[in-house]
Amino acid sequence: MFxxxxxxxxxxxxxxxxxxxxxxxxxxxLPLIGVAMTSVRPSSDLAAGNYFGWPSAxxxxxxxxxxxxxxxxxxxxxxxxxxxxxxIGAVGLSCLTGFALAVYKFKANLLLFFMFVAGNFxxxxxxxxxxxxLTVHLGLYxxxxxxxxxxxxxxxxxxxxxxxxxxxxxxxxxxxxxxxEGVSEWQIFRHVVMxxxxxAIAALSVLIFTFIWNDYFWAMxxxxxxxxxxxxxxxxxxxxxxxxxxxxxxxGSILAALPPVIMFFAMQRHFIxxxxxxxxx
Amino acid sequence: xxxxxxxxxxxxxxRSRQALAPWLFLAPGLAxxxxxxxxxxxxxxxxxxFDWDGLSPKTWVGIANYIELIDDEAFYTSLKNNVIWLxxxxxxxxxxxxxxxxxxxxxxxxxxxxxxxxxxFVISQVVVGLIFSWFYAPxxxxxxxLIEWLTGSQVAILADEHLVTYGIxxxxxxxxxxxxxxxxxxxxxxxxxxxxxxxxxxxxxGWKMLWYVVLPQLRPATFxxxxxxxxxxxRSFDLVSIMTSGGPYGSSRVLSYYMYEQALSExxxxxxxxxxxxxxxxxxMMIFISGFIWKMWRDEQGAR
Numbered sequence: 114m115f116x117x118x119x120x121x122x123x124x125x126x127x128x129x130x131x132x133x134x135x136x137x138x139x140x141x142x143l144p145l146i147g148v149a150m151t152s153v154r155p156s157s158d159l160a161a162g163n164y165f166g167w168p169s170a171x172x173x174x175x176x177x178x179x180x181x182x183x184x185x186x187x188x189x190x191x192x193x194x195x196x197x198x199x200x201i202g203a204v205g206l207s208c209l210t211g212f213a214l215a216v217y218k219f220k221a222n223l224l225l226f227f228m229f230v231a232g233n234f235x236x237x238x239x240x241x242x243x244x245x246x247l248t249v250h251l252g253l254y255x256x257x258x259x260x261x262x263x264x265x266x267x268x269x270x271x272x273x274x275x276x277x278x279x280x281x282x283x284x285x286x287x288x289x290x291x292x293x294e295g296v297s298e299w300q301i302f303r304h305v306v307m308x309x310x311x312x313a314i315a316a317l318s319v320l321i322f323t324f325i326w327n328d329y330f331w332a333m334x335x336x337x338x339x340x341x342x343x344x345x346x347x348x349x350x351x352x353x354x355x356x357x358x359x360x361x362x363x364x365g366s367i368l369a370a371l372p373p374v375i376m377f378f379a380m381q382r383h384f385i386x387x388x389x390x391x392x393x394x
Numbered sequence: 395x396x397x398x399x400x401x402x403x404x405x406x407x408x409r410s411r412q413a414l415a416p417w418l419f420l421a422p423g424l425a426x427x428x429x430x431x432x433x434x435x436x437x438x439x440x441x442x443x444f445d446w447d448g449l450s451p452k453t454w455v456g457i458a459n460y461i462e463l464i465d466d467e468a469f470y471t472s473l474k475n476n477v478i479w480l481x482x483x484x485x486x487x488x489x490x491x492x493x494x495x496x497x498x499x500x501x502x503x504x505x506x507x508x509x510x511x512x513x514x515f516v517i518s519q520v521v522v523g524l525i526f527s528w529f530y531a532p533x534x535x536x537x538x539x540l541i542e543w544l545t546g547s548q549v550a551i552l553a554d555e556h557l558v559t560y561g562i563x564x565x566x567x568x569x570x571x572x573x574x575x576x577x578x579x580x581x582x583x584x585x586x587x588x589x590x591x592x593x594x595x596x597x598x599x600g601w602k603m604l605w606y607v608v609l610p611q612l613r614p615a616t617f618x619x620x621x622x623x624x625x626x627x628x629r630s631f632d633l634v635s636i637m638t639s640g641g642p643y644g645s646s647r648v649l650s651y652y653m654y655e656q657a658l659s660e661x662x663x664x665x666x667x668x669x670x671x672x673x674x675x676x677x678x679m680m681i682f683i684s685g686f687i688w689k690m691w692r693d694e695q696g697a698r
Contacts, residue, residue, distance in 0.1 A: 115582065115590050115608045117599075119499045130499070134507055137496070141511060144529045144568070147536050151528065164534040206423035213419035217412065223694065225424070227687050232431040234625055234683045238653040238672040242441055242665045243434035245658075246448070266430030269423045298415040327518030329632045334658065345520040349636060352524060359528055366524045370517040377516045381509060385576055 152176070152363035159360060175364040183354075184339035185365060188347030192372070194257045195264065195332075195343050196325045202265035203272050204317050208310060210269065211276025212302050216288060226277060233270030237330050240267075245334055260335045260343075264325050272317050275387065279313040280306060316387035319380045323373040344369045435676070442669035447662065459670035468644050469671065472652040475559050476628065476678070479648060482563045483570060483627035487619045490574025491612075495604075497575075498582045508579060515572040523636030526565035527552065552638055555645040562633050562646055570626055574619040581615030582608075617689070624682050628675065649675040 119130050139146065147165075154163075155172035163169065179185050214226050244263055245254070253259030283306065291301045332346035339347065348369055355361045377384050442459055444452040463469050497508055514522065529537050532550040541549050551561035585608060593607045609616070631650040634640060640647040640655060647655070649671055657668025 114498070114587055115585060115603065116495055116498065119501060131501070134501075134504075138507060138510055142513065143536065144525045145513070145517075148525045148528055159534075162534075165536065165539070206426065209419045210423035213416040217416035219413065219416055222416075223691075225420070227691065228432065229427065230690065231683050231687055232427060232435075234679065234686070235431070235435060236628060236650060236672065236675045236679050237631070238650050238668075239438045239676040240431060240434040241438075241654070241672065242448075242657060242669050243437035244430060247429070247434075262426075263430055266426035269427050270431065273423065273427075298411065302419070323516060327520070329518065329520050329635070330654075333635070334654075345518050345632075348520050348524065352636070359531075359534075362524055363528070366521045370521045373516050373518070374513070377512075378509065385580060388573070388576060 148363045148366060151359055152367050154360050156358070156360055172360070175360045176368070179361055179364045179368070183351055183365075185344075185347065185351070185368065187339050188342060188344040189368065191257060191341060191347075192326055192343035192345075195261050196322055198258075198261045199264040199268060199325045200318050200321045202261070203268035203321055204314055206265065206269050207272030207276045207317070208307070208314070209302075210273045211280055212306060214273065214277040215280035215283075216285075216306075226273075229270045229273040233267075233274065241334055248335055255336050255338070255341050257336075257341055260331060260341070263331060263335065264328070268321050268324065272321065275317055276310070276313055279310065283309055312383065312386070315380065316383040319376050319384045320387035322376055323384075326373050438669045438672055438676075441666055442673050444666040446665040448657075448665050449663075452666070455666065459667050462667065463670060463674070468647060468652060469649075471644060472647040472649045472671075473674075475646065475648045476630075476675075478559055479563055479566075479627045479630055480624065482560070483567065483623050484620075486567055486570040486574050486623050486626075487616065489567070489571045490576075490619060491578045493571065493575045494578035494582060498579065508576075512572050512576050514569040515576070517569070519566075519569070519632035520636050522565055522569055523633045526561070526568075526633075527637050530561055553642055555642055558638055558642065558646040562630075562637050565637065566626070566630060566633050570623060573622060573626075577615045577619045577622075578612065581612045585611045621682075621686055625679075628679050628682075649678075 119127055150168065151159075151164075152175055153171045153173060154168040154175075155170055156175075158164075158166075158169050210229070214222055214229075248254050248259045248263065251259065253262065287305055287309075288301055291305050296305070326343075327345060328343070329345040329349070332343050333349075336342045336346065342350075348365055351365055352362055355365075441452070443454060443456060445455045445458075446452040493511060497504065497511060529535050530551045532538055532548070532553070537551070538549065541547065549557070551557045589607060589611070590603070593603055598607060629650065630648050631654065634646055634648055634651045635654075638646045640651050653668045653671040653675065656664045656671060
C-alpha cells in the first residue's frame with residue numbers, strides 16, 4: 114500500500130493524521146459550509162453585518178420564502194421532467210448500441226465506436242446553432258421534450274462507450290452456447306446479456322442523472338421561462354432578481370444541489386464505477 | 395474475441411441474421427446520435443460561411459466571418475483566456491493525486507471523508523459559481539474578508555480585469571480536483587502491493603517510490619484524468635456565465651461563452667459568426683480528441 118499505512122507510524126503521527134483529516138475537510142468545503150450557513154441565516158443578521166458568526170437564529174423560513182415567492186418548485190419539477198426520461202432513454206438506447214458493438218464483428222464496428230466516443234467529446238457550441246434550429250423546426254423549441262430529446266441523443270455517445278466496454282468484458286462463451294442452442298439474437302440480448310448488465314445500468318443511471326440535472330448550457334439554449342426551464346437555468350434568473358439577497362440565493366442553491374447529492378450518497382459505489390469509465394479497476 | 399467456428403458451419407440463414415442483427419440493434423441510437431451530434435458538426439461548419447440571424451434567409455459570405463475574427467479584439471481575449479484555463483486546469487491532476495495520497499489510508503470513517511472530499515464534483519457548476527461568487531463578494535465575502543484581514547487591501551476579484559479569470563478558474567478547479575482525486579483513489583486501490591513491498595525492501599521511499607513505482611501503475615488513471623481535465627477546461631461555460639457574464643468589459647470571456655454571446659445575445663443573433671467561433675474551438679478540441687482516439691485505437695489493436 115502506498116503511502117505507508119499510518120498504523121505503522123509513531124503514535125504522534127497517527128494523532129497528527131487524525132487531526133489533519135477534519136481540518137483539511139473543513140478547509141476544502143469552506144465555501145460550501147459558508148453557503149449552507151448563510152441559507153439558514155435570518156435576513157436581519159445579514160443587515161446587521163453578521164456574515165460569519167453563528168446565526169442568531171436558524172431561519173429555515175428562508176427555504177419557505179424561496180418556495181412561496183418564486184417559481185423554484187416549477188423549476189425543480191422541470192428538472193425531474195427532463196432528467197428522468199433522459200436517463201431512461203439514453204441508458205436504454207445504449208444497451209442496444211453497446212451490445213451491437215461489443216458482440217458482433219463487422220467492418221464498420223470500430224469506426225462507429227470511435228464516432229460515438231469522439232462525438233461525446235465535442236464542444237457543445239459546435240452543435241448549438243444546428244440543434245437549436247432543428248428543435249425550432251420540430252416545433253419543440255422551449256419544450257421539455259425538445260430538451261430531453263437532445264440530451265438522450267448526446268448522452269447515448271458516452272453511454273455507448275461505457276456499455277460496449279462493459280459487455281466486452283463479459284464471458285463470451287455464454288453467448289456462444291446460447292447461439293449453438295439456437296436462441297435468437299434478440300433473446301440472447303434480452304435473457305443472456307441484459308441480466309448481467311445490471312451494475313452497468315445502475316452506474317450509468319446515477320451518472321447521467323447527475324450530468325443532466327446539472328446541465329446549464331442546453332437549458333439556456335433550448336428553453337426560456339419558468340414553464341420549461343430546469344433548476345440550473347432557473348437559479349440563474351432568480352440570481353438576477355435576488356440581487357444581494359444572499360440568504361435566498363444560498364437556500365435556492367442548496368435545494369438545487371440536493372437531488373444529485375442524495376443520488377450520489379445512495380448509490381456511491383455505482384457512481385464511482387461509472388466515473389472511472391471502468392478503465393481503472 | 396472472435397466468432398466461433400460454429401457460426402461458420404451454421405446454416406446460411408443464421409449467418410445472414412447475424413450480419414443484420416448489429417444494425418437493428420444500432421439503428422435507434424445511431425440515428426439519434428447522427429441527427430443531433432454528428433450532422434450538426436458539419437452543419438455548423440457550413441453555417442460559418444454565412445451571414446444569418448437565425449430567421450431570415452442565409453447570405454453566403456465565404457470566409458468573411460473568419461477574416462473578421464482575425465481583427466476581433468474580443469476573440470483574442472477569449473482565446474487567451476482559454477489558454478490560461480487549459481494551463482491552470484492541469485493543476486487539478488497533481489492536486490487530485492496529492493489529496494488521493496492523503497486519503498489513501500484505512501482509518502475509521504475514511505470512507506465518509508473520501509465521499510465528502512468528492513462532494514464538489516456532484517453539485518452543478520451553476521451552484522459552484524454562486525458559491526464562489528459569494529466567497530469572493532466585496533464587503534462580506536469570506537475570501538474578501540480574509541484578504542482584507544491579512545493584507546489590509548480590498549480586492550474585488552470578480553470586478554478586477556486582471557484577476558477575474560483566475561478567480562473563475564479557481565472555482566472550476568474545486569470540482570475538477572475532486573474528480574481527479576476519485577480517479578486516483580480508485581487507481582491506488584489497484585496498485586500491486588507486492589511491488590510496493592519489493593521496492594520498499596530495496597530502500598525506495600517517498601518521492602522516488604511515487605515516481606518510479608506508483609505513478610507508472612497509475613497510468614490509466616492519469617490518462618483519464620488528463621482527458622476529463624482538458625475537456626473540462628475547454629468546455630468552461632457555466633462558471634463564466636454565472637459568475638461574470640464574461641465581464642468586466644469582456645475580460646473573462648472564453649471562446650465557448652463568446653460564441654454563445656454572438657449567436658444568441660441581446661445584441662442580435664449572429665449565427666454565422668458564432669458558428670465560426672465554434673469551429674475554431676472545435677479545431678482546438680480536435681487536436682486533443684484525435685490524440686485520445688489514437689491512443690484508444692492503439693489499445694484496441696493491442697487487445698485483439
